Amino acid sequence: MPITLPAPPDTSRLPEELTRRIATTHATLTRADAPLASLGELARLYYANGFHAEAAPLVDHLITAAPDDPRWPYYAADLAQQEGNIPAALAHLETTLRRAPDDPAAHLKRAELLLKIDRPDEAAPHYLARLRSIPADPYAALGLARVALARGDSTEARTRLERLTTDHPDFPAAWNLLATLVDEAGDTARADALRRRGQDAGRFREAPDRWFDELHPWCFDPYRLEVLGAIRMQSGDPAAALPLLERALRLAPNDVSIHDSLADVYTQLDRFDDARRTLETGIAAAPAEPRLPIRLAELLLRLGRRDDALRIVADTLARIPDSPELHNQHGVVLDALGRSDEAVRAYREALRLQPGQPEAMLNLGKSLLATDEAAGFALVSRALELRPNRIDALVLLADRETTAGRLDAALPYVDALVRLAPHDPGVRTVVASWHLRRGSEAARAGRVDEALTAFRTGLSFDPELPELHGNLGVVLVQADRYAEALPAFERLVVLAPDNATGHLYLGGVLVRLDRTPEARRVFERGLATARKAGDATLERRLRDVLARLPADSPR
Structure with missing residues (x-):
């Protein structure tokens, strides 16, 4: 036809x-x-x-x-x-x-x-x-x-x-x-x-489609290939994104955005040398563009190569002295090297070049916390107003308010962290600490159910926090719920084996459950622990408890 x-x-x-x-x-x-x-x-x-x-x-x-x-x-x-x-x-x-x-x-x-x-x-x-x-x-x-x-x-x-x-x-x-x-x-x-x-769970992912995938070798549009790669990245599949972005870069070797995206894929795949080479090639192709030197400095910091990161930023600043983003990254590298005073100056220069830049404002605030806490937290708060979803700012403010006992003030930050990054380890620690404080506050006020809920919620975020297990066990004991308290104190002793108080609590529950031989062994381990720690008060208490234990029943 x-x-x-x-x-x-x-x-x-x-x-x-x-x-x-x-x-x-x-x-x-x-x-x-x-x-x-x-x-x-x-x-x-x-x-x-x-x-x-x-x-x-x-x-x-x-x-x-x-x-x-x-x-x-x-x-x-x-x-x-x-x-x-x-x-x-x-x-x-x-x-x-x-x-x-x-x-x-x-x-x-x-x-x-x-x-x-x-x-x-x-x-x-x-x-x-x-x-x-x-x-x-x-x-x-x-x-x-x-x-x-x-x-x-x-x-x-x-x-x-x-x-x-x-x-x-x-x-x-x-x-x-x-x-x-x-x-x-x-x-x-x-x-x-x-x-x-x-x-x-992340972004919705389209179903795999082999017939559309078959067309990729016929695609010569670097932007289209980069978009396809970004979709794979957003779907959590960097390995599938890799050939698309490598092909895009072969077609557009001077495209800064593709260098950036491909280096990100290599980094996610732990191919750090390939990521470094990709960024270096991109820098050579576009020496007046600050984005890739910043990414390279971030990569070098991640690899522990702080001096190399500083050299990259300094060399780029010599070419592009008016880039606020570069001055901000300069401060980050200087902070990593422990040169805080110079870092502060770098952040201030970034803000002079671009007043209100959230990144520099946040970094300056964090850097000032050690010397001027009030000014530091004011900058962190201001940066969060400009970028409400910044996890590091939310963590800092949530931790500050929680540590100060201002739990209601901390709650909006805690809620935002749970919504935005519930699996981030730092977030989970801060959220668990907030629930520990909330549970302790409720326990002191005699609100048993509220305290138990708080401690258990905290454990869902950080099951390795000994204080949560200990407090949960104490409240259950006070409610005469010894069988429920037992696993809490058992976990406490595992997580904090050098804490003789945990042995005292666990042994006490075992006595209440008529498991005297096990209780004796726990008390004896606690006694050895207290003696080793030089805690004379706890040592005497454990000796008294052991002396009052009934004799073990014959086997």
């Missing part, structure tokens, strides 16, 4: 290699004996580089010319969907599935489109077909939950979502939809907790 080729598009903004490939393939197709593979080559070149108007007639022709290949109707469905022509997209997907009846990508895409136009009963079989190809697939499982909702069956939807979040805890869409259903049922507290789990 003859075809009229579209005129080649303007590719002047793209690498010259694409222009050559299009011209060569286009010339081949003007011959009468042109192979069908050349038409597929040109269609892929247009489609992969975003020239959809030129790609569409070629793809349509290939649907007929290659009647056994499911790719072309699949690509035609995508082109139709991008134009908003859902009926045409569905028809092309039907053709795809006639050629590849078990293809999971086509089943998912057709199901999503059918659900979008409120045809859930037709969508369901396609989700089930995908599950047959990919058992426990989260995208199909989510789709079936949405089908249940479209049918008005919220019970089935919740059951499917509960199972999905258990099987795939890193799938954010399931948590978010479940949170919506729980919220609609009136359980606001649980809905908020579920939304936090959704945030923890």
